[in-house]
Amino acid sequence: MVTAVMNKFLVFLEQREGIVKPSSISVWNRVQGLAALDGNSVVSGILAGPVEIGQLDGALGGDGVIYHAKEDGLRVYNQERYSRVIADLFEREACTALFFADTAMTRDMAPRLSVRMQASLLNGNALGEGDAAGVSRRVYSASFLASFVPTRKLRIYILSSSVRVVEFPDGGRINFIDIEPLQSTLKDLFPVVRRIIMGEGPPDVAEARIVVAGGRGMGGVESFALLEQTALLLGGAVGASRTAVDAGWRPHAEQIGQTGKTVAPVLYFACGISGAVQHLAGIGSAGVVVAINSDRDAPIFNVADYGLVGDVHIVLPKLIDLLKEFLKKQ
């Protein structure tokens, strides 16, 4: 007997500069995991813009079709074009849920799609309870965990980045199908990206596997060189507390916490950060937290897995030397 498929999941695979974002690939695999759980769902993907699909070899688990809108007009993010391509495909394939990674692009586009498609928009971690799938999310400076459920038949999910490794079916058959370019001409009223200025070097703090962050205890802009060195050795990114950003030591793009970014690295170093509740709001999803602080009573130690009491200006140079030695032996 053939059972009817209940859920049709569509995953948006975001690319920037032709590279599909690891966070989107992670969402694809998490959605495959959800589909495998309920056994009653199919997963498709949508890729917008001309990209080399070979880069996805071996990265995507499960079976599915990926619809590829290759047209050059989608090379760079365009809110209206992207929204149209996604909404059109969603409707044509009679999908029931659309999944995004939590990125700047998603946050710009998904709320408009929610209204346009009359779909419930949920951000957080999917609870994976089949058809009524809700999400959970930290609220009130990450001091509470709230759960939310959709009221509409159609849903849009923005999945938080997560350090948890998900179980998903092994790489199965992924078929790529090209989709036709957009027919309609667009009105001028929509925002158009004219230029993208990408930073050089280390990954963005919101996407990094390892984050080395500094706060008031760093004492000044010069000391952040120690964090940059540590981050470089570990392939991580530098982060900063609000104090460090407001003092002008670091750019806002690196700020972690309530009025900055929420990060989810596997390893987080808090150097000279006291651990104000507003800062902790941004690191609730971090894996292992290491705190280095001269004040043994600093609140950061209450949320750290490992603590080292000491002055960052003395501890970090030693740690850097040891790290260099350690990495040389690897």
Next chain:
Amino acid sequence: MNIAVCVCLVPDTASVVGYLDGAVDYSRVNVVMNHYDEYALEEAVRLKERVEGSVVTVFSFAPDSAREVLRKALAIGADRAFRVSCSGGGDLSPTEPFLTALGLSRAIAAFYADRLPDLVFCGKQSTDFQSAQVPSMLGELLGMASVSGITSLQITGDLLRVEREIEGGIEAIEVTFPAVLSAEKGLNEPRNTSIRAVMEARKKIVGLLEVSLHEEPFVVMSGIEPLERKKICCFVPDEHELLRVLSHECNLL
């Protein structure tokens, strides 16, 4: 230029949201203007100061008890402020992004009659629930362009040049009027209000706008519980030991 600013109220991030008898306890909470909305308001007022004949109007689902927060908006430089209230429905103010955006879109549409404002400013998100959905939803509902999380704004003629932070870089975007812009930290440095400005704000109007809002929300909060964040910290004596646990025990390096 007609500029609308949407403002929401949140618990001060420094105050403690408690948990008592299985429910969230707000008794020790100090309610303030959402931090990101201050950047939105500041930018609107700066524009008004540059472009003669501009009027800045604030819209907020603020209860009567929070009138002081709207006075603050007027002291910063808004010309008038409106408390938006839902008629007919259950709650007087929506707590869910879609209904918030819908209610605000109706208040704005009703206030400006047949003509949309040139610009609508919002904070990029509220600091309490951080869903970051209202500004773009509002754009879609009003049929206006929207750009989220802007860190810079320049206006040349009919063209708005804005920048927004993306992962690892900056996007420079061009958009035309009318538009909804949501403000990220870094857009400006909000001013401190002088006593004189506060006094003058007392003469300005805080009005009431009623909108009908009978629609169902898109999302319902089904539960909330306090999070225990405390971990047992394992103190290591020195850098050698730290490196050893991270590499050998945690397998992270």
